[in-house]
Amino acid sequence: MRETRRPPESPSDVPGTAGAVSIAPAARRARLLRRRRRATTLAGAAAGLLTLTALALPTPYIVESPGPTFNTIGEHDGEPVITVDGAPTYPTTGSLDLTTVYLHGPPTGWTTALDVLGGWVDPTRRIVPGELVYPSGTTADEVDAENSQAMATSQDWAVAAALEELGIDYGQELSVAGFAPDSRATDVLREHDRLVSAAGEPVTGLEGLKDRLAASGGRPVELGIVRDGRRLTVQAPVYAGPDGSWLLGIYLDSAFRFPVDVRIALENVGGPSAGMMFALGIIDEMTPGALTGGQHIAGTGTIDPDGTVGEIGGIVQKVAGAREAGAEHFLAPAGNCAALAGHVPDGIDAYSVATLDEARAAVEALAQGRSPRAPTCG
Numbered sequence: 001m002r003e004t005r006r007p008p009e010s011p012s013d014v015p016g017t018a019g020a021v022s023i024a025p026a027a028r029r030a031r032l033l034r035r036r037r038r039a040t041t042l043a044g045a046a047a048g049l050l051t052l053t054a055l056a057l058p059t060p061y062i063v064e065s066p067g068p069t070f071n072t073i074g075e076h077d078g079e080p081v082i083t084v085d086g087a088p089t090y091p092t093t094g095s096l097d098l099t100t101v102y103l104h105g106p107p108t109g110w111t112t113a114l115d116v117l118g119g120w121v122d123p124t125r126r127i128v129p130g131e132l133v134y135p136s137g138t139t140a141d142e143v144d145a146e147n148s149q150a151m152a153t154s155q156d157w158a159v160a161a162a163l164e165e166l167g168i169d170y171g172q173e174l175s176v177a178g179f180a181p182d183s184r185a186t187d188v189l190r191e192h193d194r195l196v197s198a199a200g201e202p203v204t205g206l207e208g209l210k211d212r213l214a215a216s217g218g219r220p221v222e223l224g225i226v227r228d229g230r231r232l233t234v235q236a237p238v239y240a241g242p243d244g245s246w247l248l249g250i251y252l253d254s255a256f257r258f259p260v261d262v263r264i265a266l267e268n269v270g271g272p273s274a275g276m277m278f279a280l281g282i283i284d285e286m287t288p289g290a291l292t293g294g295q296h297i298a299g300t301g302t303i304d305p306d307g308t309v310g311e312i313g314g315i316v317q318k319v320a321g322a323r324e325a326g327a328e329h330f331l332a333p334a335g336n337c338a339a340l341a342g343h344v345p346d347g348i349d350a351y352s353v354a355t356l357d358e359a360r361a362a363v364e365a366l367a368q369g370r371s372p373r374a375p376t377c378g
Contacts (some may be wrong), residue, residue: 006116008067035060057110058196059110059111059112060105060106060129060130061115062117062127063118063127064101064103064125065317066101066102066106066317066318067102068096068100068321069098069321070100071097072096072281073092073096073281073292079231081265082262082263082282083263083265084262084282085260085262092284092285092292093290094292094293095296096292096299097325098278098298099277099299101321105140107140107143123343124316126314133229139146147271151269151272157275158276159258160172160258160305161275161303162280163258163259164326165344165356165360166286170257170258170259171204172204172206172254172257173194173254173255173257174190174205176192176195178191178266180247181249182249183249183265184238184239185248188234188237189225190227192227194227195252196231197223198224199222200210203224207306213245217246220236223236226327227274236248243335254305271300272310272312273300275375276302276331276359277298277300277301280359280360290367292366293367293369295363295366295367296328296329296330297330297363298326299330299359300333301353302333307356308356309354309356310333311333312333316339320343322348323348329350330348331353331362332350333353334354336377337350340377342378350376351377352376361374
């Protein structure tokens with residue numbers, strides 16, 4: 001009779017194996033699973049580390065965000081921001097805040113991908129490629145020096161504009177700092193030449209020189225200059241600018257002779273954008289009563305000696321910073337007004353001004369509880 005056996009019911013039923021034939025593959029599978037889990041964990045950790053490293057790496061972007069404000073008719077670090085000697089000054093109240101913008105990024109620092117991502121979701125911040133703000137190769141020291149020089153110039157121009165607004169005479173010396181590409185005066189003028197007369201009239205400021213050029217009718221203008229200590233007379237050709245005005249095509253440096261001594265004590269703030277607010281602060285110091293009527297007013301804008309208010313960067317961030325500081329009214333350069341559409345925070349009104357005279361009139365109207373004639377922004 002043929003012998004038959006039933007199939008084993010369990011691994012231990014196989015004679016002489018004690019289940020080794022079936023247990024070994026199970027153990028191998030368990031080990032493989034454990035290895036895969038460890039590999040997956042290590043891969044996840046590595047990916048997370050790479051992601052964190054990427055987020056922490058420097059980027060070429062600059063993040064603009066609201067900076068602090070400074071009351072030009074108040075104090076900073078226990079010292080008056082503006083001090084005027086040589087003329088009567090008067091006590092005042094309220095605030096005429098200049099506004100600032102923080103710039104985070106190269107070349108003065110760095111930003112990470114996290115900073116950039118945060119800036120994209122924050123409406124008070126702006127992300128800008130660094131090369132659009134500073135030319136390639138610009139160093140942090142060069143930025144600091146340029147900002148310091150721009151601040152010093154804006155302070156001088158603010159004094160000049162304020163005195164002009166108040167009808168107080170001052171002297172201004174103009175010298176050649178360089179030449180425009182289209183200039184035809186390079187054969188008769190040199191850098192550092194000091195302009196003392198134009199068409200027989202003394203040059204006491206930029207406006208007088210512009211008047212002499214306007215009257216030239218396109219003919220060469222006789223200029224009296226001082227070069228290396230010697231007085232010379234030259235015939236300087238002019239050319240028509242894009243707006244039809246007659247130009248020498250020269251860049252000018254200004255040296256002022258003021259009848260008053262104005263000191264502005266504000267460190268670690270650079271750039272030219274505080275000019276208008278400095279000028280308003282000087283006017284307030286030198287006129288009876290409080291120009292603001294106790295109101296909290298902020299603003300920004302460059303200033304020329306003739307009182308022209310120029311546009312600036314970071315207008316959205318400056319309005320946001322002014323509101324955070326408690327200002328209820330904001331003076332914006334006319335050239336920046338359109339950029340504020342949809343960006344003026346609740347609780348603050350923004351007004352467009354093109355000249356120091358318009359800015360002063362707006363402040364006086366607000367002080368009296370009236371709406372300024374200046375157009376609103378936003």
